[in-house]
Amino acid sequence: MSITRKYLNQLAPQLSPRDLAIIYEVGRFKLMTGGHLERLFFADCSDTSRARNRQAVLRRLTEHRVLARVGERRVGGAQRGSASFLYTLDVAGQHLSQSTSTRPRRPYSWYEPTIAHFxxxxxxxxxxxxxxxxxxxxxxxxxxxxxxxxxxxxxxxxxxxxxxxxxxxxxxxxxxxxxxxxxxxxxxxxxxxxxxxxxxxxxxxxxxxxxxxxxxxxxxxxxxxxxxxxxxxxxxxxxxxxxxxxxxxxxxxxxxxxxxxxx
Known part of the structure; x- marks a missing residue:
């Protein structure tokens, strides 16, 4: 998918305030897990719908090249399923992050020693x-x-x-x-x-x-x-x-x- 200005102009109005907040937080931390985003943005959902809603939103943002799964890998520990995937800003997200902050967001570059730190x-x-x-x-x-x-x-x-x-x-x-x-x-x-x-x-x-x-x-x-x-x-x-x-x-x-x- 080519990320053109026309594509971004069509995508931006479709993004909710929560979508923009997700872009902002992933941008400034460079790397977050699905679990982090669930706890930040889906805590007000019922226990039965929290994971389902998080999966739907992150899937949509990934399909639109707003977010990307880093290395298609999962973190270890207690997290299971898609909550343990690592997310960073994809190409569209890097462009859109300019609307969520006056500070530029540099994309995450894969470097194994930095993962645990971020x-x-x-x-x-x-x-x-x-x-x-x-x-x-x-x-x-x-x-x-x-x-x-x-x-x-x-x-x-x-x-x-x-x-x-x-x-x-x-x-x-x-x-x-x-x-x-x-x-x-x-x-x-x-x-x-x-x-x-x-x-x-x-x-x-x-x-x-x-x-x-x-x-x-x-x-x-x-x-x-x-x-x-x-x-x-x-x-x-x-x-x-x-x-x-x-x-x-x-x-x-x-x-x-x-x-x-x-x-």
Whole structure:
């Protein structure tokens, strides 16, 4: 199928607000599973119709070259069936994403080591959105790479994500917490992961000099298991001021870490 301007002009009016939201989220995370999209966009359907509706919508978007199954492969774990397929923006989706965001969306290029990383960040966002919908806190902002990066001097800090949450305390007061987040996949040891800590400390010191009164975001490392969390905890404890700005938690339970440290 040739994706021409005429084809896009005919397709665009057929897309629902949910279709456009799916394009936006898949575009900014580059790679998501059918399960992620089901939890984000079909949670209000009944248990019996949720999977069926998700399958129909994703099939339609795939047939229209809006989405593509990456490598026709499935992720492992508890997911089964089409919920475990990986999706990225196809050619039509890349063009249409310009209408869902002012920021350009680069297409995903197949590279095996990045798959778990991209999916980990997407999973974090989906979990935080689910908590937001439950009313425990409000997810005020969630930025992905490269939009969460921060430039200071001649250097660039490159967190995996930036999140901001709001919570109402029992006495009615409102509190807000901001976080730079590293979604750790237990595949960086030694010098590579160790460079992350001094980079954050350098940015912290730069920010304190520039705006000493501003609350600085908490830096959160989310690990896939307890063993890795222990390694990361020992890593950050070797630096001065680490307790002031760093937290380590589990990707499986990010809310516990975020709620434990809100400004």
């Amino acid at each position: 999916l980990g960040i997407a999973e974090l966002f989906v979990m935080l959105r689910e908590v937001d919908q439950s009313g425990l806190f409000s997810l005020l902002d969630f930025q992905t790479e490269p939009y969460c990066w921060r430039t200071f001097g001649q250097r660039t800090l490159k967190p995996d994500a930036f999140a901001q949450i709001g919570i109402v305390l029992p006495d009615g007061r409102r509190r807000k917490g901001s976080f730079f987040i590293e979604v750790d996949r237990a595949n960086q040891y030694g010098a590579k992961i160790e460079t992350k800590v001094p980079q954050y400390l350098a940015y912290y010191q730069h920010d304190r000099l520039a705006q000493p009164e501003r609350a600085f975001p908490r830096i959160v490392f989310l690990a896939p298991n307890d063993e890795r969390a222990g390694y990361l905890s020992r890593l950050v404890q070797g630096w001065s001021e680490a307790d002031r700005i760093f937290s380590v938690g589990l990707l499986e339970h990010p809310v516990l870490t975020l709620l434990g440290h809100r400004a």
